[in-house]
Amino acid sequence: MGSSCQQIFLNIINQVFTTGPIPDDWKTHIIIPILKPGKDPSSALNYRPIAISSTLSKVMEHLVKNRLEWILENRGILSRTQFGFRKGFSTMDSLSILVSDIRLAFSNNEYLVGVVVDVRSAYDDVILPLLRQKMQQLNIPERITNFVSNLLSQRHILVSSECKLTSPRPVWKGLPQGSVLSPLLYSLYTYELDRSVNYLANVLQYADDLVLYASDISFDQAISRLTQAVKALNFWLIEHGLSISASKSNSVVFTRRRFSPDVPIHIDDYLIPSQTQVKFLEVILDSKMTGIPHLSYVAAKCEKNLNVIRSLSGSWWGSHPYSQKLLYNALIRSQFDYGCFLLEPCSKMALNILDKIQSKCLRIITGAMKSTPILALQVECVEPPLFLRRQYLSDRFLFKAACYLHHPLLSKLHSLNQLVKRSQY
Numbered sequence: 001m002g003s004s005c006q007q008i009f010l011n012i013i014n015q016v017f018t019t020g021p022i023p024d025d026w027k028t029h030i031i032i033p034i035l036k037p038g039k040d041p042s043s044a045l046n047y048r049p050i051a052i053s054s055t056l057s058k059v060m061e062h063l064v065k066n067r068l069e070w071i072l073e074n075r076g077i078l079s080r081t082q083f084g085f086r087k088g089f090s091t092m093d094s095l096s097i098l099v100s101d102i103r104l105a106f107s108n109n110e111y112l113v114g115v116v117v118d119v120r121s122a123y124d125d126v127i128l129p130l131l132r133q134k135m136q137q138l139n140i141p142e143r144i145t146n147f148v149s150n151l152l153s154q155r156h157i158l159v160s161s162e163c164k165l166t167s168p169r170p171v172w173k174g175l176p177q178g179s180v181l182s183p184l185l186y187s188l189y190t191y192e193l194d195r196s197v198n199y200l201a202n203v204l205q206y207a208d209d210l211v212l213y214a215s216d217i218s219f220d221q222a223i224s225r226l227t228q229a230v231k232a233l234n235f236w237l238i239e240h241g242l243s244i245s246a247s248k249s250n251s252v253v254f255t256r257r258r259f260s261p262d263v264p265i266h267i268d269d270y271l272i273p274s275q276t277q278v279k280f281l282e283v284i285l286d287s288k289m290t291g292i293p294h295l296s297y298v299a300a301k302c303e304k305n306l307n308v309i310r311s312l313s314g315s316w317w318g319s320h321p322y323s324q325k326l327l328y329n330a331l332i333r334s335q336f337d338y339g340c341f342l343l344e345p346c347s348k349m350a351l352n353i354l355d356k357i358q359s360k361c362l363r364i365i366t367g368a369m370k371s372t373p374i375l376a377l378q379v380e381c382v383e384p385p386l387f388l389r390r391q392y393l394s395d396r397f398l399f400k401a402a403c404y405l406h407h408p409l410l411s412k413l414h415s416l417n418q419l420v421k422r423s424q425y
Contacts, residue, residue: 026057051176084207085183100412105215114213118248122208124174127241196236201229246270283339291346305331341390
């Protein structure tokens with residue numbers, strides 16, 4: 001794009017930002033429904049609506065997002081329990097805090113009762129006048145508030161179905177799925193959510209993914225606090241146009257004791273299913289923290305991806321080992337890296353399954369025989385053993401967390417360290 005075109009685009013963006021009115025084309029979205037994995041395609045509720053908008057509108061959304069993000073972070077407006085789509089934070093922050101609290105409960109011989117809450121159609125049910133009211137209460141600059149309000153109000157959508165577009169339909173609420181502004185606006189919309197429950201239970205958020213949990217040496221006390229927290233959360237969500245999907249939520253009891261009691265928590269007379277394991281941010285946590293369910297889940301995914309590398313290899317033909325190593329890093333090692341280091345210490349048998357998958361991959365990449373020592377393959381491929389890789393990822397994550405003086409994980413790690421020292425004396 002030439003400098004003259006860039007200047008024209010810049011003039012249009014500045015005019016829209018200063019005057020306020022939004023072109024109609026910017027507020028018209030083409031909705032592409034994406035079927036959720038493992039869901040029934042006959043139900044419209046099982047599709048995720050991705051909104052495709054004007055390219056120039058996306059450029060301006062990025063500019064506004066950068067300014068709004070700086071304001072929210074600089075003023076400390078967003079909740080400390082919200083880690084979704086924020087600079088310097090990731091899913092590992094939420095998971096590490098939850099896992100640390102579980103380890104603390106185990107060390108204190110306590111029950112930790114948790115509920116992974118599913119907020120029904122979170123982005124789609126945001127009340128836009130209430131969002132504008134919150135932005136004004138937080139003293140967000142008037143131009144940014146007006147731009148967001150004008151961009152989201154009086155929108156029209158066209159649904160793409162079987163290569164055809166439906167007639168335009170007006171939209172009066174919700175945030176567009178796929179917009180770079182939507183996650184940040186949702187975090188702003190729910191910035192005080194934790195205040196409704198933090199006096200009863202702990203809460204962790206990653207955008208619209210949410211988990212509530214409470215720990216106590218008495219199971220009845222933990223259940224009582226968590227039940228009140230779920231009711232308070234449900235009341236707060238209803239006030240903001242949102243609701244909890246009880247059928248998609250799950251509860252679990254983390255304990256070292258042999259038997260795990262069921263969790264009798266209801267939402268609107270509907271019992272939340274009680275499980276021995278739950279999935280939070282794509283990591284499966286079982287009640288005993290053995291790590292077996294998640295590592296088995298990772299191994300099954302890697303076995304499927306292994307067929308891709310295997311199909312590109314042969315005794316006298318195939319892709320270059322360098323290309324195969326890149327595929328291994330993208331398809332296999334990325335699965336090993338995500339969240340596995342948080343589960344240690346865990347079942348060694350489950351970790352050995354991952355080691356075997358790694359050795360299979362390295363043999364395919366190098367074309368070595370089965371009798372070739374795995375240490376030689378690791379040296380040849382410049383690939384460390386998985387236990388060293390997990391240690392490296394753990395050290396890197398802790399170093400990043402230590403850069404934030406008020407990171408919630410640091411106090412929990414200090415408590416765990418004190419418990420370890422006491423056990424040594």
